[in-house]
Amino acid sequence: MSQNHSGKTYDAILIGGGHNGLTAAAYLGRSGLRTLVLERREIVGGCCVTEEIAPGCRASTTSYIASMLRPEVIRDLKLAEFGLRMVPCDPALQVPFPDGHVVPWWTEREQTIAELKKISSKDADTFVRVDDQLKKLARFLQPFFLEPPPEPGTNSLDGWSDMLRVGKRFRGISTTEIAQLISFLTGSLGDFLDRNYESEKIKTLFLANNVYGKHGGPYQPGTALGLLFHLLSGGAEEVQGFYGHVIGGMGSITQALAKSAQSLGVEIRTSSSVAQIDIRNGRARGVVLEDGSEIRARMVLSNADPKRTFLGMIPANELPGDFLRTIRGIKMDGPCAKVNMVLAEEPRFTGTPANAGPLQRSLYTLVPSLEFAERCYDIAKFGEIPEELWVDCVIASNADDSLAPTGQHIMTCFVQYVPYRLREGNWDQKRALLGERVVRKIGEYAPNVPGAITAMQVLTPLDLERTYGLTEGNIFHGDLTLEQLFFMRPVAGWSQYRTPIAGLYLCGAGAHPGGGVTGAPGHNAAQQVLRDVKKGRLKEEFA
Ligand SMILES: Cc1cc2nc3c(=O)[nH]c(=O)nc-3n(C[C@H](O)[C@H](O)[C@H](O)COP(=O)(O)OP(=O)(O)OC[C@H]3O[C@@H](n4cnc5c(N)ncnc54)[C@H](O)[C@@H]3O)c2cc1C
Secondary structure (H helix, E strand, O other): OOOOOOOOOOOEEEEOOEHHHHHHHHHHHHOOOOEEEEOOOOOOEOOOOOEEEEOOEEEOOOOOOEOOOOHHHHHHOOOOOOOOOEEEOOOOEEEEOOOOOEEEEOOOHHHHHHHHHOOOHHHHHHHHHHHHHHHHHHHHHHHHHHOOOOOOOOOOHHHHHHHHHHHHHOOOOOHHHHHHHHHHHHOOHHHHHHHHOOOHHHHHHHHOOOOOOOOOOOOOOOOOHHHHHOOOEEOOOOEEOOOEEEOOOOHHHHHHHHHHHHHOOOEEEOOOOEEEEEEEOOEEEEEEEOOOOEEEOOEEEEOOOHHHHHHHOOOHHHOOHHHHHHHHOOOOOOOEEEEEEEEOOOOOOOOOOOOOOOOHHHEEEEOOOHHHHHHHHHHHHOOOOOOOOEEEEEEHHHHOOOOOOOOOEEEEEEEEOOOOOOOOOOHHHHHHHHHHHHHHHHHHHOOOOHHHEEEEEEEOHHHHHHHHOOHHHOOOOOOOOHHHOHHHOOOOOOOOOEOOOEOEEEOOOOOOOOOOOOOHHHHHHHHHHHHHHHHOOOHHHHO
16 A cells, blocks of 8 residues: 555546546546545646636636537536536637628528628538538547547557457448548648638638647648547537537636546645656656655556656656657647736627627637738747737627626637747747737727726746646647647557556646547546556556
8 A cells, every 4th residue: 555644545646637637537536546636736727727817807818618528528527517517609700801791600500601601602502511521520530539549550459459449430431531531631721721612701710710729820731630620529418519618717617627526535736746756666656746745656647748747757767768759759839829808898899790699799710811820820930929910819708797897808819820939039028029919919800909908918838838837838738730649649659548657647638639628638548547457457556
């Protein structure tokens, strides 16, 4: 039996109380394992939190829309009973154009088709064909979300049965569908849209949510993948392409997860930063906290990203050299920022219909064209802050009046394409400049906003790293590109949540299937641990 200084014993320690760490902990707790979550910040939630940004005014400071939270996790962990409530975004997204035309993408397909017909009836017809095709292809990928990828090259019985499982998933797929799937995995969003649509506005509508948080302008190979990714089902009702406002902000998800985990016996400690994973004879035996205290456990699951885990918490001599090299090579280099605002009046975006309800007035993606986006990425990739920014605005208080006192409004703004590494100066010097450019851009579409700001929080990629623990500010714990996905996430050979250290697992967004508030890596890692326990892989630890 292992023991810490307080005399308690643990089967599993989770490093990090992000939504994936909490999800994994809850599943382990549910299976009767004595589980402890150690979170470095004073609150749990990682990048899925609601925080006060001015007295009485709360915002989803980092992630802000729930789209792919796994319905299985919501149900298994009874998140609704623990207070989680989501309201579908309707429209799911909306793009205002510089000519004053605002184009919404409604959740009701017929309504969207009618909206597109106003722009191009040919494109509206294409939309029906393409949407059906995408939804069908996305269904092939859906099951992979909640299971470990196969490890090609393994010769074990498990390895072969994994490969068989994958083969079965594609039973019935046609040659045309395989070709389509490959072209979505490797092709560019821009080329796909140019091939299929004639209207720039309709192409831009597709762009608005499909390269979210990733590297690469819309013409970069691999960017078409987002089209499929966002059609995976989400929300309690398993709706394909679900987008939801979370009542109480995104922190309500992690508060519900924490309560669920605690109800299953999980212990959670905040302000408890892990300095080192304790390894003896190649096995994880517990952790050492920043304050020097040691806590023993039979296994350790890290919710921190792969670089932070393997390069920051484990002595280099405990890991194989080629493994360390591939971990160092993971592309992070976070390309986004976030600006959160309190406003003294509601933003008035030009072109919004006079009869638009609060939900329609709650989200606007400011990106006028694919060319604009491509240029924006080009500038950022050379280490400069684009003068003209792509900003995704959510007026969260229109969907949820609990966030701010009456008369005040919360707007959170995601900034797509800024560099982590600046060519000149540093982010502490350039934070204010970023804030000014975001406000200026929003003012072009909603002229009353610049004069209505009463508080503003600017989170640069460096702030995302410092405050939220994201290496190089990468919001997904590693870019979501084909070479960093599936059996190559976090690195080839280690995609099944295990690591070269026995008893140490990865359970965060750096593991399959990747980033976003899904709960999937946490769920899958916990299932892998439980399978290993059952199969006796962790026999020594459990002896
Ligand atoms: C600005 C921004 C906007 C985003 N927008 C969206 C969105 O709208 N929708 C969406 O689905 N996704 C969005 N994302 C992505 C999504 O939030 C993340 O991919 C996801 O939350 C990652 O969850 P996680 O639990 O794997 O990791 P994290 O949330 O990063 O949690 C890891 C936890 O580990 C803790 N930790 C790290 N090191 C240690 C240590 N040494 N000791 C103890 N604890 C430690 C951290 O403090 C953190 O709490 C956004 C992210 C950001 C940053």
